[in-house]
Each structure stands twice: as structure tokens, then as C-alpha cells.
Amino acid sequence: xxxxxxxxxxxxxxxxxxNNTICSQNSPTTHTVLIKKMKFIxxxxxxxxxxxxxxxxxxxxxHDVSKYDDNAWHSSPLDKGExxxxxxxxxxxxxxxxxxxxxxxxxxxx
Amino acid sequence: xxxIKKSTNQIFAILIIAIFSNISAIAQDKVTLxxxxxxxxxxxxxxxxxxxxxxxxxxxxxxxxxxxxxxxVTDHSAVIKQAVALVTKLSVTPKDNAVSQSxxxxxxxxxxxxxxxxxxxxxxxxxxxxxxxxxAVIGAIEGLLIPESDNKELKGLxxxxxxxxxxxxxxxxxVQSKL
Numbered sequence: 001x002x003x004x005x006x007x008x009x010x011x012x013x014x015x016x017x018x019n020n021t022i023c024s025q026n027s028p029t030t031h032t033v034l035i036k037k038m039k040f041i042x043x044x045x046x047x048x049x050x051x052x053x054x055x056x057x058x059x060x061x062x063h064d065v066s067k068y069d070d071n072a073w074h075s076s077p078l079d080k081g082e083x084x085x086x087x088x089x090x091x092x093x094x095x096x097x098x099x100x101x102x103x104x105x106x107x108x109x110x
Numbered sequence: 111x112x113x114i115k116k117s118t119n120q121i122f123a124i125l126i127i128a129i130f131s132n133i134s135a136i137a138q139d140k141v142t143l144x145x146x147x148x149x150x151x152x153x154x155x156x157x158x159x160x161x162x163x164x165x166x167x168x169x170x171x172x173x174x175x176x177x178x179x180x181x182x183v184t185d186h187s188a189v190i191k192q193a194v195a196l197v198t199k200l201s202v203t204p205k206d207n208a209v210s211q212s213x214x215x216x217x218x219x220x221x222x223x224x225x226x227x228x229x230x231x232x233x234x235x236x237x238x239x240x241x242x243x244x245x246a247v248i249g250a251i252e253g254l255l256i257p258e259s260d261n262k263e264l265k266g267l268x269x270x271x272x273x274x275x276x277x278x279x280x281x282x283x284x285v286q287s288k289l
Contacts, residue, residue, distance in 0.1 A: 037273040038273040038274055060188050060189075060270075061184070062188075098184075099181070099274075099281065101277050101280040101281055
């Protein structure tokens with residue numbers, strides 16, 4: 001009887017652990033992109049579909065985050081310390097429409 | 111008429127070169143600046159570019175020129191705000207000097223040229239000047255202001271400003287290539 005209960009406990013731990021790992025592998029992750037010294041850091045970010053990307057402006061100049069190059073989606077201008085986030089559903093190129101030479105890329109991976 | 115226009119552009123180009131050669135000469139003459147003088151040059155250099163942008167906002171009808179000029183006003187005002195906050199914190203009063211005076215003298219001539227430029231010629235004259243001005247200011251910050259700054263925070267602010275000036279230069283060159 002004792003060994004039966006022990007087996008059940010071990011099995012439960014294993015099943016719960018595996019299930020938990022699968023869940024954490026599939027659950028969306030939040031990534032951070034810093035806007036610093038006129039650059040998006042990192043400039044290229046690999047994410048999974050459904051992940052969230054948060055951009056934080058560390059410069060004392062205002063910046064925005066806009067889809068390159070039609071502004072189909074965009075943040076409002078972000079002052080120093082302000083942030084903006086987006087759930088990613090596809091590979092995207094983006095830029096700062098205020099400083100058009102600043103570019104970044106989000107690449108979806110499996 | 112074409113000859114007159116060409117001559118005007120040539121005179122303007124020569125003036126720009128002369129003004130910036132003067133600044134480069136000052137930088138190369140091993141001028142020594144105190145921190146209050148460095149602060150003065152930094153503020154003056156930013157104010158000058160704002161004054162050029164204000165002329166562009168009044169005279170240009172070109173969307174890209176207007177967007178660029180608006181950006182210059184916002185960004186250079188942000189630099190001045192940071193510089194003022196720093197000198198206030200350090201209890202330093204910016205001090206007028208030969209470099210800031212030379213910058214102001216050059217700026218007066220450039221503003222006169224921009225104000226007198228015809229609507230047809232203005233956009234090119236403005237953006238050509240922006241390209242030349244940003245190149246000169248980047249050179250002056252790297253070659254004169256940063257080496258002459260003793261205070262770490264002042265040096266740090268100047269180093270922080272460089273990426274923005276480089277981005278402005280690239281932006282100006284992009285607009286220039288489309289005109």
C-alpha cells in the first residue's frame with residue numbers, strides 16, 4: 001500500500017512538472033526594448049507569436065514606435081521614462097517617425 | 111537668371127565653408143576653454159540651429175523640411191533644457207567666449223542669407239546648411255568641447271548629445287538627397 005501511494009505521488013509530481021513546463025513554454029513572454037542614444041536596443045528582437053514587447057524611452061528626446069514605413073500602428077510620442085507595449089502577431093519592421101533613421105525589427109520564431 | 115541663381119548658391123556655399131573653416135580653425139588653434147565657456151558654446155550651438163529651424167518653419171512649404179525643422183526645435187530645446195539643468199546643479203554660469211562669439215557671428219550671416227533666399231531656393235539652402243552645420247558641430251564637440259570639459263557630468267552630457275547630432279545629420283542627408 002505504501003509503495004502504491006509513493007508511486008501515485010511520484011507520478012503526480014512528474015505529470016504536474018511536465019504539464020507546468022509545457023505551459024511555461026507556451027505562455028506569452030514579455031520582452032523589453034530600450035530606446036537609448038538614438039537606437040532601439042536590441043535592434044533585432046526574436047519573439048514568439050503572442051509575446052509582448054515593451055519599449056522604454058531612456059533618452060531625453062521624445063521618440064515613438066511606428067510600423068515601417070506606413071505607420072499602420074504607432075505609439076504616441078514617448079517622453080523620457082515613458083513606455084509603450086504591443087502584442088506581436090507577425091514579423092515587423094518599425095522605426096521612430098520622429099527620428100526616421102532609427103529602425104528596429106521584430107522577428108517571429110517558432 | 112540661371113547664372114544669378116547659380117551665383118547665389120555659390121556665394122552661399124562659400125559663406126558656409128568660410129564660417130565653418132573659422133570654427134575648425136578655432137578648434138585646431140588649441141583654444142582652451144573653461145567649463146563655463148564649454149557650457150556657453152554648447153547652448154549657443156543649439157540655439158543657432160533652433161533659429162535656423164524657425165526660419166524654415168516660416169518660409170518652407172515642403173513637408174519633409176517642415177518635419178525636420180520641427181524636430182530640430184524640439185531636440186535642440188531638449189538639449190538646452192538638460193544643459194541649463196546641469197549648469198544650475200553645478201552652480202556654473204555659462205561664459206561668453208571667442209568660440210561662441212564666432213558661432214554667433216557666422217549664424218547672423220547664415221540667417222541673413224536664409225531670410226533673403228527666394229522661396230524656390232530656400233529648401234535646398236536650408237538643408238545644405240543643416241548638413242554642413244551638423245558636421246561642424248559634431249567635429250567641434252568631439253575635437254574641442256569634450257576634450258576641454260573637466261567636469262564629468264558636462265563631458266557626459268556632451269557625449270550623450272553626439273548620437274542625436276549624428277541622427278540629425280543622417281536625417282538631413284536623407285532629406286537633401288530627395289530635393
